[in-house]
Amino acid sequence: MRVELDDLGHAFPDSPALFEQVSDTLEPGEVYSLTGPSGSGKSTLLAILAGSIRPTSGAVRRVGVETVGWVFQNPFGVPGRTAADHVALAFLARGVDPDAADAAARATLERFGLASRAGTPFRALSGGEAQRLMLARGIAAEPDLLLVDEPTAQLDARTAVDVNDAIRAASSPTTIVVVATHDVRTRDACTRHIDLVTPSSRAESTPSIERRREDGR
Numbered sequence: 001m002r003v004e005l006d007d008l009g010h011a012f013p014d015s016p017a018l019f020e021q022v023s024d025t026l027e028p029g030e031v032y033s034l035t036g037p038s039g040s041g042k043s044t045l046l047a048i049l050a051g052s053i054r055p056t057s058g059a060v061r062r063v064g065v066e067t068v069g070w071v072f073q074n075p076f077g078v079p080g081r082t083a084a085d086h087v088a089l090a091f092l093a094r095g096v097d098p099d100a101a102d103a104a105a106r107a108t109l110e111r112f113g114l115a116s117r118a119g120t121p122f123r124a125l126s127g128g129e130a131q132r133l134m135l136a137r138g139i140a141a142e143p144d145l146l147l148v149d150e151p152t153a154q155l156d157a158r159t160a161v162d163v164n165d166a167i168r169a170a171s172s173p174t175t176i177v178v179v180a181t182h183d184v185r186t187r188d189a190c191t192r193h194i195d196l197v198t199p200s201s202r203a204e205s206t207p208s209i210e211r212r213r214e215d216g217r
């Protein structure tokens with residue numbers, strides 16, 4: 001399973017190119033950061049990866065990718081349901097029996113630093129806990145591709161540290177994880193990096209682009 005990005009670029013109608021020449025091969029087991037200035041097209045590229053926007057240049061090939069999950073910057077859950085319920089649902093939906101789903105949910109919560117919050121209703125979780133729960137649920141669903149859009153945008157720096165630990169925990173042998181972020185610490189929590197450079201700043205930094213080409217990248 002993989003996602004191949006081949007000289008990818010995108011411009012909305014009547015607008016200049018957001019980004020161009022993005023080439024990479026995304027594979028399970030890695031957590032990819034997607035960084036770039038505000039407006040450089042990070043959310044647009046996530047939508048291209050999901051298949052909901054067709055790029056205006058280059059190609060995206062999803063090889064063996066059938067299911068796509070999303071985690072957004074605003075955690076969204078059922079107020080009265082516990083953290084464990086939110087994660088167990090992902091296992092129940094795949095036909096796991098209730099006891100095994102509950103055990104698997106608790107193991108997943110532990111991996112994301114939420115073991116002590118298993119019985120806590122969603123409405124009583126802090127913002128950082130709720131966001132970690134969204135990541136735990138997103139991974140528990142075992143999508144082929146998990147797209148995470150600005151997971152720390154609504155959080156203070158201290159809370160973001162725990163969410164960045166959860167980003168590290170999100171690495172999965174069966175899921176390609178891509179995280180769009182402004183936050184350098186979130187970037188550092190990822191294992192591989194894609195930096196979107198706008199075409200104008202690309203022109204200003206031609207020497208480094210040439211070096212990257214010589215490297216074959």
Ligand SMILES: Nc1ncnc2c1ncn2[C@@H]1O[C@H](COP(=O)(O)OP(=O)(O)OP(=O)(O)O)[C@@H](O)[C@H]1O
Nearest residue numbers: 012013015018036037038039040041042043044045
């Ligand atoms: N459907 C659309 N039609 C036209 N323009 C769009 C559309 N969607 C986004 N844009 C524009 O494309 C640009 C890039 O938007 P996008 O949200 O992908 O950037 P971003 O890097 O995720 O930004 P931020 O970091 O601020 O969230 C913005 O100027 C936005 O207004």
